[in-house]
Amino acid sequence: MTAPPTGRPAAPPATRLAARDITLAYGERVVSANVDLDVVDGAFTAIIGPNACGKSTLLRSFVRLLRPTTGTVSFDGRDVFGYQPKAIAREIGFLPQQLAAPENIAVRRLVARGRYPHQSLLSTWSAEDERAVHEALAAAGVEELAERPVEELSGGQRQRVWVAMVLAQETPYLLLDEPTTFLDITHQYELLALFARLRDEGRTVIAVLHDINQACRFADHLVAMKDGRIVAQGAPADIVDAALIQEVFDLPCVVVPDPAVGTPMIVPTP
Structure with a gap:
């Protein structure tokens, strides 16, 4: 420049x-x-x-x-x-300090909630939504936790799941x-290295x-x-x-x- x-x-x-x-x-x-x-x-x-x-x-x-x-x-x-x-x-995607997951919700379903801004009353779950969730789980390093209930996870694991949900928002x-x-x-x-790559x-x-x-x-x-x-x-x-x-x-x-x-x-x- x-x-x-x-x-x-x-x-x-x-x-x-x-x-x-x-x-x-x-x-x-x-x-x-x-x-x-x-x-x-x-x-x-x-x-x-x-x-x-x-x-x-x-x-x-x-x-x-x-x-x-x-x-x-x-x-x-x-x-x-x-x-x-x-x-x-x-x-704008936002990750606040304190979040509470719904009872008995699995990781994949929670991360999928990051797609809510892209949904409407008439829209259906799409291949694009599925791709975004898959990539977010991988980026946050929680793919292997996808089917586990969030309430069973450690504090650190839960934090990475919340990060994945925000990443799935694709803002x-x-x-x-x-x-x-x-x-x-x-x-x-x-x-932090992930955020720098983003x-x-x-x-x-x-x-x-x-x-x-x-x-x-x-x-x-x-x-x-x-x-x-x-x-x-x-x-x-x-x-x-x-x-x-x-x-x-x-x-x-x-x-x-x-x-x-x-x-x-x-x-x-x-």
């Missing part, structure tokens, strides 16, 4: 999903105020920050689960609340709230992550939040330093290159 002429700022990245001056609250309790965010299209964005800083609340506003008290969340320049639920669900945008919850270290890295295939991925080193390794854009506001955002190598980690997490540390890949790695100091 050609650099802009000297003295002229680079144009902001094009974005389909954006928040403009939004305030988010639960009743009288304001979580975030005056937040602006352009989701970088075709990128893997990781949202980091301490507990209760507004990360999950921000994601909920993007998928119409929480209406801003002021400001607007827009998709393609239109308020997301102006879309029908199925219409926005064909564009260009994936919003994932702590997707590595309950997973062992191997499955954490496998899942990014490479043209999807836009936004994930709330608690492990900063994993966020720096797999994401190409970070959004750091504290107390309901965005403190910094940009490429990990551009924004992650000891001062940022101290400000956001109140954690003394040094930042060194990850010996495997060279991305920033946080090492807490005594």
